[in-house]
Amino acid sequence: MRVKGLFNKIAQSVLIAAVTLLFLGGLATTGHAADDSLKTVEDKGTLVVATSPDYPPYEFQATVHGKSKVIGMDMDVMKKVAKDLGVKLEIKSMNFDSLLVAIQTGKADVAVGGINPTAERRQSVDFSDIYYLGGQSFLINKTDAGKYKNRSDLKGLKIGAQTGTLQYNLAKQKIPGAQVKGMDKSTDLVLALKTHKIDALGIETPSAEAYVKNDKSLAMINSGYKLDKNEVGAAIAAKKGSDALINAMNKSVATINKDNLTDQYLADAGKYMKVNTQNTTMWHYSNYFVTGVEYTLLISAVSVVIGVLLGTLLALMRFSKNKLLHGLAVAYIEFVRGTPLMVQVMFVYFGIGIIVNIPALLSGIIAVSLNSGAYVAEIIRSGIDSVAKGQTEAASSLGLSKGDTMRFVILPQAIRNIWPALGNEFISLIKESSIVSIIGVTDLIYQTNIVRADTYRGVMPIFITMLIYFVITFLLTRVLNHYEGKMKHAR
Amino acid sequence: MQDKTIIQVEHLEKKYGDTEVLKEIDGTVKSGQVICVIGPSGAGKSTFLRCLNLLERPTSGQVLFEGTDLVSLKESAVMNLRERMGMVFQNFNLFPNMTVLENLKLAPVRVKHLSDGEAVKKAQELLDRVGLGEKADAYPASLSGGQQQRVAIARALAMDPEVMLFDEPTSALDPEMVGEVLQVMQELANEGMTMVVVTHEMGFAKEVADEVWFMADGYIQERNEPNAFFADPQTQRAQDFISKIIGA
Numbered sequence: 001m002r003v004k005g006l007f008n009k010i011a012q013s014v015l016i017a018a019v020t021l022l023f024l025g026g027l028a029t030t031g032h033a034a035d036d037s038l039k040t041v042e043d044k045g046t047l048v049v050a051t052s053p054d055y056p057p058y059e060f061q062a063t064v065h066g067k068s069k070v071i072g073m074d075m076d077v078m079k080k081v082a083k084d085l086g087v088k089l090e091i092k093s094m095n096f097d098s099l100l101v102a103i104q105t106g107k108a109d110v111a112v113g114g115i116n117p118t119a120e121r122r123q124s125v126d127f128s129d130i131y132y133l134g135g136q137s138f139l140i141n142k143t144d145a146g147k148y149k150n151r152s153d154l155k156g157l158k159i160g161a162q163t164g165t166l167q168y169n170l171a172k173q174k175i176p177g178a179q180v181k182g183m184d185k186s187t188d189l190v191l192a193l194k195t196h197k198i199d200a201l202g203i204e205t206p207s208a209e210a211y212v213k214n215d216k217s218l219a220m221i222n223s224g225y226k227l228d229k230n231e232v233g234a235a236i237a238a239k240k241g242s243d244a245l246i247n248a249m250n251k252s253v254a255t256i257n258k259d260n261l262t263d264q265y266l267a268d269a270g271k272y273m274k275v276n277t278q279n280t281t282m283w284h285y286s287n288y289f290v291t292g293v294e295y296t297l298l299i300s301a302v303s304v305v306i307g308v309l310l311g312t313l314l315a316l317m318r319f320s321k322n323k324l325l326h327g328l329a330v331a332y333i334e335f336v337r338g339t340p341l342m343v344q345v346m347f348v349y350f351g352i353g354i355i356v357n358i359p360a361l362l363s364g365i366i367a368v369s370l371n372s373g374a375y376v377a378e379i380i381r382s383g384i385d386s387v388a389k390g391q392t393e394a395a396s397s398l399g400l401s402k403g404d405t406m407r408f409v410i411l412p413q414a415i416r417n418i419w420p421a422l423g424n425e426f427i428s429l430i431k432e433s434s435i436v437s438i439i440g441v442t443d444l445i446y447q448t449n450i451v452r453a454d455t456y457r458g459v460m461p462i463f464i465t466m467l468i469y470f471v472i473t474f475l476l477t478r479v480l481n482h483y484e485g486k487m488k489h490a491r
Numbered sequence: 492m493q494d495k496t497i498i499q500v501e502h503l504e505k506k507y508g509d510t511e512v513l514k515e516i517d518g519t520v521k522s523g524q525v526i527c528v529i530g531p532s533g534a535g536k537s538t539f540l541r542c543l544n545l546l547e548r549p550t551s552g553q554v555l556f557e558g559t560d561l562v563s564l565k566e567s568a569v570m571n572l573r574e575r576m577g578m579v580f581q582n583f584n585l586f587p588n589m590t591v592l593e594n595l596k597l598a599p600v601r602v603k604h605l606s607d608g609e610a611v612k613k614a615q616e617l618l619d620r621v622g623l624g625e626k627a628d629a630y631p632a633s634l635s636g637g638q639q640q641r642v643a644i645a646r647a648l649a650m651d652p653e654v655m656l657f658d659e660p661t662s663a664l665d666p667e668m669v670g671e672v673l674q675v676m677q678e679l680a681n682e683g684m685t686m687v688v689v690t691h692e693m694g695f696a697k698e699v700a701d702e703v704w705f706m707a708d709g710y711i712q713e714r715n716e717p718n719a720f721f722a723d724p725q726t727q728r729a730q731d732f733i734s735k736i737i738g739a
């Protein structure tokens with residue numbers, strides 16, 4: 001199961017620290033209410049579930065009746081839970097790393113995604129009973145099936161596993177002499193296996209089965225690990241102190257367990273995976289890429305405009321004689337430049353989200369714009385500094401106001417000087433905006449990962465995406481050069 | 492007219508940190524007068540000129556412009572008076588992002604609120620006057636130094652200043668271009684413009700100036716009518732300076 005540790009821990013600590021600060025600042029309402037978790041869900045009539053649909057057969061994106069939908073075993077489990085509660089189900093897609101943060105910050109009521117209810121995890125969230133026990137397997141190349149029959153055959157080999165997962169730790173502890181290679185995405189790991197960079201891949205049984213079914217060159221062997229079910233079972237996560245909601249959900253989980261409903265759910269998921277993998281040409285998925293490009297361009301375009309306006313404002317504030325304005329601008333620029341965009345994106349979505357609920361796309365745009373503003377401010381400042389002092393003197397000797405001098409004399413020359421640097425900033429903004437995929441904005445990177453998970457093809461979607469990014473930045477560079485040429489003319 | 496005082500400087504001092512660049516300067520510029528300020532490099536000539544329109548704020552003393560003490564005014568008030576003193580710089584300081592015409596139009600439109608049509612008409616007249624009527628749509632970078640400086644003079648004149656301040660207007664020019672700029676300045680003087688000119692062109696000073704002020708070490712060491720000054724300098728500093736210039 002997916003027990004990603006490291007990143008999630010970092011992200012969580014950052015967010016929890018931020019959230020604590022907000023609380024201390026008295027910005028949020030205080031006072032611990034009684035457990036109204038169930039009542040809240042019933043009152044609004046929807047159960048909001050956060051999930052990361054890149055993990056077939058648990059949850060993945062597939063085209064159902066011509067529409068792209070999130071489906072899979074976990075989704076069927078949640079549909080049943082919602083039905084039993086008498087409410088509608090609303091699915092929020094995001095990165096796996098963000099799931100638990102999402103319920104802690106109220107972005108979602110519950111989270112599913114093959115989440116193991118480990119003791120460590122139980123300290124920060126509550127879990128329902130386990131609805132599915134996966135079991136651990138190894139995925140190998142079919143050509144090796146004769147050589148590797150069980151775990152003991154894997155001694156001293158290269159074993160792949162998702163970084164920070166249970167599989168990763170198990171491989172380290174239980175396979176003598178193994179070299180364990182960690183990667184972030186199972187799609188990448190499968191690719192590594194097929195290209196013989198690793199000899200076997202520690203993976204959950206249902207996922208292994210899905211891969212074997214869809215890729216004739218792969219085979220699987222049982223791991224034979226003996227494990228605590230809290231380490232391997234999947235459960236529904238909810239915010240701490242939601243006993244009422246958990247108890248209500250446990251009734252559904254009990255039925256699921258009694259009637260072995262997950263068998264049916266997995267079979268249904270398998271059908272869609274077949275449909276999905278019948279046509280794995282990239283053309284078949286062009287809609288995904290188009291949507292991705294649309295979002296990437298939307299985020300970039302809006303962020304460039306806001307970034308330039310904000311950057312200009314900040315740069316002018318830096319030149320202001322007013323100490324407060326100057327100090328604010330400097331502090332803002334230093335702070336934003338000193339923290340990773342990824343954390344800023346998560347902070348806007350989850351942190352600020354506690355006070356005002358900002359949708360993922362808007363959060364992404366806000367974070368990227370605010371970030372870009374700081375960098376643009378520094379570029380503009382250097383541009384203003386680059387304009388000869390005599391220009392200001394000539395302007396003021398003519399009686400021009402400071403504002404007019406800036407607007408007509410300094411800024412036009414500054415922009416010409418910094419145009420290449422600004423162009424670089426635009427281009428890196430397009431590329432870096434891909435980070436918004438972690439909060440579930442369906443930009444190009446997010447869509448690429450969906451396509452990779454859907455088609456079981458590791459490289460092709462990346463290649464296509466690379467080409468798309470290149471074409472976008474190439475065209476943008478031409479446009480920028482064209483305007484640079486025009487401005488040179490006016491020199 | 493000749494007697495109306497345009498600028499009166501009293502006890503003007505300027506320090507940069509501990510260095511005293513201008514010490515106790517007094518002086519009067521009357522309407523229609525041409526003052527040439529000469530002296531060795533580092534004497535404080537530029538600083539003095541820039542204190543007249545408060546591009547530099549004097550450390551102490553008074554700069555009276557038509558009776559108003561600029562030093563006591565706030566920057567915003569100074570701005571309103573500064574437009575009435577045109578300034579021409581050694582390095583022209585034309586705005587490279589604008590055409591010649593736009594350079595001339597900007598301040599009249601933005602500061603004096605002339606209509607675009609009026610500003611264009613005026614700019615064209617001035618360009619004709621400095622002999623650059625055809626260059627209205629050119630960018631400064633495509634002009635020679637002499638042409639740029641003539642545009643700069645026209646740009647300052649476009650604000651109808653009461654006095655023109657020149658800071659070594661020909662020092663950055665190739666020798667063959669000095670003449671065309673000096674000629675424009677001479678015409679301006681002949682038309683009665685009040686001028687304060689920092690220059691190393693002794694010929695111009697002799698011919699055009701009403702008074703020569705000789706500056707050295709932050710003082711005005713000597714001031715006189717030009718023929719008398721060049722024929723019979725009173726101070727040792729002035730004698731050294733003149734013999735060096737003529738010797739060169």
Ligand SMILES: Nc1ncnc2c1ncn2[C@@H]1O[C@H](COP(=O)(O)OP(=O)(O)O)[C@@H](O)[C@H]1O
Pocket residue numbers: 507512531532533534535536537538539
């Ligand atoms: N902004 C400044 N800061 C410090 N010293 C200055 C500054 N401007 C001029 N000075 C000094 O003041 C003196 C006079 O300079 P300046 O007025 O330019 O002389 P001139 O124009 O006669 O050559 C020089 O010694 C110069 O180094």
Ligand SMILES: [Mg+2]
Pocket residue numbers: 536537538659
């Ligand atoms: Mg000088």
